[in-house]
Amino acid sequence: MTTSERVLTGERASLLAILGRQRDMLRRTVRGLTDEQAATRSTVSALCLGGLVKHVAAIEDGWARFMVGGAEAMPGQTDDWQAGFRMIGDETLAGLLDRYAQVAARTDELVSTLDLDAAHLLPAAPWFEPGASWSVRQVVLHLVAEISQHAGHADILRESIDGARSMG
Template identity: 70%
Template sequence: MSALREAPAGERADLLESLARHRGFLRQTVQGLTDEEAARRTTVSELCLGGLIKHVAGVEAGWLRFAVGGAESMASDPVDWENQFRMIGDETLAGLLDEYERVARRTDELVATLPDLDAAHPLPQAPWFEPGARWSVRRVVLHVIAETAQHAGHADIIRESLDGAKTMG
């Protein structure tokens, strides 16, 4: 592909800028950490910094599959509910960050190129979704932004508990 694509403008640029900002806050919380530090729990929850990176990447990937192909596409890669917030096996912080970057590039490309942000699909059946509700691509991207921002805040608390470092302040 030698043709350069024009950068998104307007609403798409705003959505991507907001998502990039919150991704940056989340990534900043893990700068300079070892794998052991990234896997350490500093609160009573199951959350660790590496696990948050893994979770946010998985959530983003799943919701963008939904945006393109609906609930069936979202379910095509099952969630490991037990281990989604933990670093397990041979997972490394560098590997989790690489996967997050891959997911982010795919999301950014989809947001920039999907023909219609109003295209919508019925939500998966779940007790936390209103029966029959539909989400547009726009609503999915807003949800991913909110999820990323919320977990960046969690990560900031965990990092401060780990070694006193803060993302902001």
């Protein structure tokens, strides 16, 4: 049974609703853009709108893997971290959004079925306390924060491309 076939209530429904709202804000911000616009660096930052969609999908996918299998299941860092924030080669905004939709559906299914209290040790990183663990619930809350932050970045980038604003 998929998330769309299951009626969720309580905490799970609330987590999925807010996660969905933040994803929708990011998607709304890139609506109507051409691939060229989505790949444009419109500020002094190296960020572009398509790259933000790509990054958020990759981050959400990594944390979904963590929810199931811990830090060992997360993909390793690439040599070119910045490539994860750019549209490269034949990448299109539509393709990046499709990928993000697939990742989001998988995450939603996990949030609907996993024990929200199940926890794994965090990966070794300078921004995590050594030996700390996160539960599935904490990962979902982190994803909400991450997506929200990047949706705000996207709003600024979009406004500097064509004046359109998705917030405010």
